[in-house]
Amino acid sequence: MQLTPTQIDEFNTRGVLIARDALTNDDLQPLIDELCEWIDARAKALHAEGKLTQLHEDAPFATRYGLLCKQCSEIGQGMDIMHYRGRAIFEFLRNDHLLNLLESLLGPEITCNPIQHLRSKPPQAYENHQGPSFHNVPWHQDAGVMMPEAEGSEVVTCWFPLADAMVEHGCMEVLPGIVETGYLRHQAAGGTTILPEVMPEAEPLALQCKRGDVVLMSRFTPHRSTPNFSDQCRWSLDLRYQPTGQHTGRTGHPDFIARSRHDPASELSNYKEWCHRWIDAFESPNGVVMHRGE
Ligand SMILES: O=C(O)CCC(=O)C(=O)O
Incomplete structure (x- = not known):
């Protein structure tokens, strides 16, 4: 699905757009299957260490992680894209349905920016702390979590849930x-956040998404997370893409060419190579990993 001219106009004037039904079950299910396997293995390891009493093996994906988290918050350690490095997530980073949307905004030469996360937001009632966290990030622009050199880079954030959010x-x-407004100054206060004195006065819009919807957001669009009052985990991915050749804003982590109409051979399709690049970035740090507001 390409974006229509009306959708492109909406993205450009509002800085945000929800592309409804952009992803299929076949796109999303492999990610869920991979996570279920990972969670199961991690739960069994923590159980063997005596840190978990109940494995909740029969609980569905929507609730199992929360039930495990309630017993032991260590369950989530290592559960982000660059740390668990699953084959399904790597394949998804090059997903055609996603890249077709992005091509409408970025053109045919697309780089996968290394600022990318999997977020599993457990029910608030199960969390042993309240307030800002990785799950409940305060108001910020994505330009605020990048190096200043990337302010001119057309980085687009793609956010999508694995179940209705x-x-x-x-x-x-x-x-x-x-x-x-461009970049608004940020500070580190319970997470990287826009300084109160430059916070724009505008009515917040809740981005309610069904499974399959994709939020596309500009690097300057202020956004935040909100508490999960349900009894299900809120699973989502936030990925970022940009035109190839522009600064990524995080030189210490590896980007790669996800699509090139001009030179398809330059696309990274080798899963092991992708893993190797992340391992190398962690083992031999080189370059900059910073939030601009810190
Ligand atoms: O997933 C969320 O609720 C927040 C995500 C976010 O802040 C981001 O993608 O930059």
Whole structure:
């Protein structure tokens, strides 16, 4: 699915767009299957160490992780894209349905930016702390989590849930229409966040998404996460892409060419090579990994 001219116009004027039904079950299920396997193995390891009493093996994907987290928050350690490095997630980073949307905004030469996360937001009632966290990030622009050198890079954030993410599940909120302000100064205060004195006055919009929907957001669009008041985990991925050749804003982590109409041979399709690049970045740090607001 390509974006229509009306959708492109909406993205450009509002800084955010929800592409409805952009991903299929076949796109998403391999990610869920891979996560289920990972969670199962991790739960069994923690059980063997005596840190978990109940494995909840019969609980569905929507609730199992929360039930495990309630007993032992260590369950989530290592559960981000660059740490667990599953084959299905690597394949997804080059997903055609996703890249077709992005090609409408970025053109045919697309790089996968290394700022990317899997987020599993457990029910708030199961968390042993309240307030800002990786799950409940405060108001920020994605330009605020990159090096200043990337301010001019057209980085587009793609956010999508693995199951419906409504207000009760703690979907994202954005301030639409903030496109002319550019970078707003950030500070580190319970997470990287926009300074109160430069926070735009606009009505927040809750980005309620069904499974299959994809949020596309500009690097300048203020957004935040909200608490999960349901009894299900809110699973989502936030990935970033940009035109090839522009600064990624995180030189210490590896980017790769996800699509090139001009030179398809330059695309990275080798899973082991992708893993190797992340391992190398962690074992031999080189380059910059910073939030601009810190
Ligand atoms: O997943 C969320 O609720 C917040 C994600 C976010 O802040 C981001 O993708 O930059």
